[in-house]
């Protein structure tokens with residue numbers, strides 16, 4: 054067998070990474086060109102592996118975003134730490150089916166250890182169970198399916214035996230600002246949009262019905278946290294299940310200076326977070342954490358109604374929604390080892406510091422309004438139009454910055470206003486990146 058294609062691929066990967074500071078951060082190829090360049094005729098004859106890869110690289114080279122670059126601030130997209138990327142390559146090379154210990158012994162143990170480390174750095178109840186999912190979306194799904202069964206059981210209904218038809222109605226309490234992935238997870242679990250109430254939970258928790266309260270750590274636009282210390286005890290006395298969306302914000306817990314923002318969060322029943330955001334593991338990698346491991350296991354295992362004692366080893370099928378699956382926890386293991394506890398804290402603190410500098414310095418330029426001064430790693434600015442059409446001007450300036458290739462931002466709508474969101478979640482972002490980005494923003498404003 055000839056694996057020379059792997060050596061060529063290594064060189065392509067190195068070139069891609071080395072070029073991040075030189076190439077435009079955005080993709081520059083149009084949809085039509087990408088469609089034209091990417092071979093669409095399968096043909097009957099096969100192609101030599103090296104040719105497949107050479108052509109793949111050549112056809113797509115201007116069609117990738119520089120998400121891995123230190124000057125990418127759009128959405129909330131982390132980079133990939135070197136060891137996490139390398140471990141991801143090995144995960145594909147070993148090609149284990151991490152469904153059962155017997156299919157993938159080392160992967161099972163690596164995920165077991167990585168999960169315990171996650172509980173440790175996030176300082177969540179150590180007895181909790183966890184699952185490595187594709188992302189926070191599926192982590193919500195995993196946790197909320199345990200929540201659904203638990204609150205129904207409390208109301209005398211066995212969802213695993215009797216299903217949802219005819220079950221007591223569950224009320225889901227969540228904020229207007231919630232991430233759309235919560236709605237999708239709920240939809241997969243048989244909830245309709247009418248099940249979700251955005252009423253103040255202080256009032257809504259007073260009514261009699263099974264309830265799930267979904268809290269945010271942190272909101273995608275402003276990085277704001279809900280009042281866990283007040284709301285979780287209220288929810289607990291109303292026998293509600295509390296689930297936390299902590300896709301990136303849960304990592305505030307690793308920082309001594311940001312941790313207070315999450316006070317009381319450890320009293321929740323479940324938490325969903327991502328490794329592919331602030332932990333800088335390659336896509337795709339989310340984590341579900343559930344305090345009551347029995348509820349979690351019942352929700353995911355295939356023997357729900359006659360749970361056996363856990364075997365000695367970790368069988369991931371007991372905890373994850375998938376059957377066959379990638380051992381994505383291996384990259385999490387690698388990232389955590391590369392950083393150590395101090396390194397994770399430094400990554401979080403550094404991201405917050407860079408975000409604060411970016412937003413407050415951009416706000417000093419003429420014609421800029423700061424809409425949100427970062428308290429974590431998210432901030433908002435908008436660009437003011439002399440004619441008063443600030444939304445149009447904001448979109449225009451973002452487009453100019455992105456077209457310069459120097460940095461990349463995305464827009465958002467916040468309180469009825471278009472804004473540029475500044476999100477810093479990449480280990481590579483450093484002081485020179487911030488300087489270069491500020492220069493690019495200034496140029497785009499005066500252009």
Ligand SMILES: *Cc1c(COP(=O)(O)O)cnc(C)c1O
Nearest residue numbers: 129188189190232234273300327
């Ligand atoms: C990114 C994000 C999600 C969705 O996470 P995925 O990993 O994309 O599934 C959910 N909530 C918040 C706050 C997010 O930032």
